[in-house]
Amino acid sequence: MLCWNPTSCGILLESFFLTLSDILSFTENAHCAIIPAMSIYSDTLERQKEYFRSGSTLSCSFRKRMLRTLKETLKANEDRILEALAADLGKSPFEGYATELGIAYEEIGYLEKHLGKLMRKTRVSTPITQFKSKSYIIHEPLGNTLIMSPWNYPLQLTIVPLAGAIAGGNTAIVKPSRYSRNVSSLLKEILENAFPQEYIAVFEGGHETNTELLALRWDFIFFTGSPAVGRIVHRAANEHLTPCVLELGGKSPVIIDGSADIALTARRLAWGKFLNAGQTCVAPDYALVKEGMEKSLIEALDVEIKRMFTSSPLTSPDLPKIINRKHFDRVNGLIAGSEKALGGRSDDSTLRIEPTVLYPVKESDAVMQEEIFGPVLPILTYKTLDEAIDFIRSREKPLALYIFSRDKKAIGKVLSTLSFGGGCVNDTVVHLTASGLPFGGIGNSGMGSYHGRRSFETFTHDKSIMDKALYLDLPVRYAPFKGKLKLLKLLMR
DSSP states (O other), X not given: XXXXXXXXXXXXXXXXXXXXXXXXXXXXXXXXXXXXXXXXXXXXXXXXXXXXXXXXXXXXXXXXXHHHHHHHHHHHTHHHHHHHHHHHHOOOHHHHIIIIIHHHHHHHHHHHHHHHHHHXXXXXXXXXXXXXXXXXXXXXXXXXXXXXXXXSSTTHHHXXXXXXXXXXXXXXXXXXXXTTHHHHHHXXXXXXXXXXXXXXXXXXXXXHHHHHHHHSOOSEEEEESOHHHHHHHHHHHHTTTOOEXXXXXXXXXXXXXXXXXHHHHHHHHHHHHHGGGGOXXXXXXXXXXXXXXXXXXXXXXXXXXXXXXXXXGGGOTTSXXXXXXXXXXXXXXXXXXXXXXXXXXEETTTTEEOOEEEOSOOTTSXXXXXXXXXXXXXEEEESSHXXXXXXXXXXXXXXXXXEEOSOHHHHHHHHHXXXXXXXXXXXXXXXXXXXXXXXXXXXXXXXXXBSTHHHHHHTEEEEEEEEEOSSOOOGGGSSOOTTOHHHHHHHOO
């Protein structure tokens, strides 16, 4: 599955890269806001609490029915969804389906198919000292959840966690981004037509809405956005000791060594980098290329860019646009300050930036100081694999890492010595398509994970139970203890 959270979208989910004043303003509001006792947000949450306490969401049959309703709702509105994705992000129908609707369908289908097995209590072993008893785990719903989604994959990154919340037996309040306003308003309409608000509700809005929602007490918060805003969400959750998953981002590197198939590497690298105009949290952010191979890589990238987007990419119907003027100007600013090997042009009227390759690039360049989140690929070179590894280690742990190589020893060294959320060998981004692989970050790139089975686990609590027999009670644990230590050591060694 292609999972994508903007590296800069956040509590103020509307924004991908927040200015310092944005963050300070939000933090100030978060501390000072007084939430009316019966605001629409708190009132809806109270109704959802009552609905959850009624036990309506608990049965397997109810959860499966709601998952089917969710899928049928998307199916009935496919054309409208694809039109909204085109309006917000310039996505072609193919890309909109492949990276948004198709992934949502796969996640819902997996959860519906496996739900009975996932919900079954899990038997575990019991120590002999507790004979006679049985031990098992009950997978119980967390309760009332808040899902805050971003603008770059506004359908997928709302529906996939929502499917996990439904499968887990929870209620949900969804807060989509105002930047993807067409998709957000459509989601509100179709979800609230499909489900009662005491079960699933959608709230649009900006900073004030986010502030008020975060001031409420939830059983669980699922957030997709930037590390900067993730910290704000985490602080808000800590006020009530609320568990949360933070799907964040970072600068995901690509290592290309001397044994790589350059033509295939360029094709797969260009696909992953320029998908959604680079506005993908796991997009390759920069490439570390074995010294001496950079020229052949750039030539091969030129071939692949023309193959995918023609020699005039700005007019290609398959190249998405940048979400808004703010981010368009930011990405153009990164290009302007660097040396261009390929591309570099943009169109103010359509907010499109053509696929761009920057070379040479230094570590101190502006483009290496923040996640790019645009169709721009910086290329740096390295002499030895250890040098490339040290370069990556010196930075924050990335959400994804990719290596292109035929050398199994080199691949093993990279995978065993570098810490990152997930990644691919000889490809990019596609690790997200496997429902058996949990998706999530580590350190600055996030905490917690989801997709497939892990989505169910993320939205449930493992309740541990030991069920003791009544007909047998071993006396060894009770005082007086004289003469029992030898027996205890035999039992507990």
